[in-house]
Amino acid sequence: MFCGAQLSLYPMTDRFVDIILQAIEVFKHTDGIRLETDDLSTCVIGTPKKVFEVAQGLFQPAAVTGVHVVLNALFSRGCPGEPDDPICTPCTPDKPATEADLIDLSTLPSTGIPVSAQYSLYPLGAENYMEHIYQQIDEAKKEGTYGGGKHFATRLEGDLGKVFATLYNAFTRTSLVAGHVVVHATLSANSPSRKKNEK
Template identity: 40%
Template sequence: MKERNCTSTRRVARCSFALYPMTDRFVDIITEALTSVDTTNVEMKTDDLGTYVEGAIQHVFDVTKALFLQAANTGHHVIFSGTFSIGCPGHAPQAVSASTNDACLNKETSKQIEQEVAARFALYPLGVSDYMHIIYEQIELLNGQDMPITSSNGTRFDGDGRQLFRALELIFTQVELNHGTHTILTTTISANSPSPKGE
C-alpha cells in the first residue's frame, strides 16, 4: 500500500483505546510507550479506563500507531483495543486548531518498527441509509490496495502493523471526506500472540 501524505481535516477526530501487555511488566511497557511518543499535535488523557486522544485524523492515527508499535516492539504479547470516531452529534462542533503542525511527528520512528499483527476491525458510518454501500466501498478500496483481509465477524487483517494502521486511516479518512457522517471505526489488534492463527 502506498503511504499517503498527511493532510489536515477540519473536524476533530477522537480515539479511546487501551493497551494490554500480557506480562507482569505491563505498567512499565505502557508508561514507556506513552512517554516515548510525541503527542505535541494531539490532546491526550490517560486514566484507569484507558487513554483518550483527539486531534486531526492523521495525528490521531500517527500517535495510536506509534504507541502500539512501541509496546509491541518489546516482544511481549500486546493487545490494542480502540474506537476511533468523528462527527459525533453528542459533541459540540469542534475544528482542528489552525496552529497544529501538519507533520506526523512519529512517522519516522514508526517506520523503523516491523511488527506482524492480527487484527479485526469494523466500520460504522452512522446516520445514513446506505451505510452498507459505504462499508462495501471501503472494503473494495482495501482490496484494490492488495490488503490481506478476510471476513470474520468484521474484517480481519494479518500482516504488518504499519500497513494495518495506514489502511485504517485511509478508510476512516475516505468516509469523512466523501460522506461527512458520524463515523466510528473499532479495532482489536494483537501482536506476538502465543495462540494459533484464527480461521
C-alpha cells in the first residue's frame, strides 16, 4: 500500500535556508525511501516506519539548534489514485498493521527536547470516522502525550520522541479500521510564545 508524507520545516530565523538544506541533505542517500523536494515541501515515500523516521530526523536536528522551528507534516497511507510503489510493499492491504507495529512509549529514550504539537486525524470514506478519532484521543491520554483539545485538532505535549510515537501509533492503529488514513501534524520547538495553560 502506498504510504508517504509531505514535510515542511520552518526555522524562524534569517538562516532558514541553511537549516532546511542541511536537514534534507542527511536523507538524500537513505535506502528504502524516495525523496522529492520542491519550494513547498519534501515528499517522502516509504513504509510508515521509515516515513516517520525521516520526519523526526528532519525536525530533531533543527530543534537542537535552539531556533524556533516548526515542522508541518501530512502523513498519508492507502490513498486511492496514488501509484503503488515497490518500497511501500511491506505494508500491503493483505498485511495490515498489527499491535507489534506499535511503539511502546514507556521504552523510548528521552530526546531531551520538549515540543508542543497539534494534529488532526482523517479516516477517509468511513461513516463512523469520529469514533476512530475519539479512540486515538483516548490512546494519547494513556500514552501521556495528550495536551488538551482544540477546535478541529488535538494538542500533544512532551518529549519530541514520544510525540512522534503517539502520531505514528494513531496513524498505524487507524489503518486497522480504515483503508485511507491521513494525519496532519504541526510540531513546534523553542517557541517564545506562552502555551495557553501556562501562567
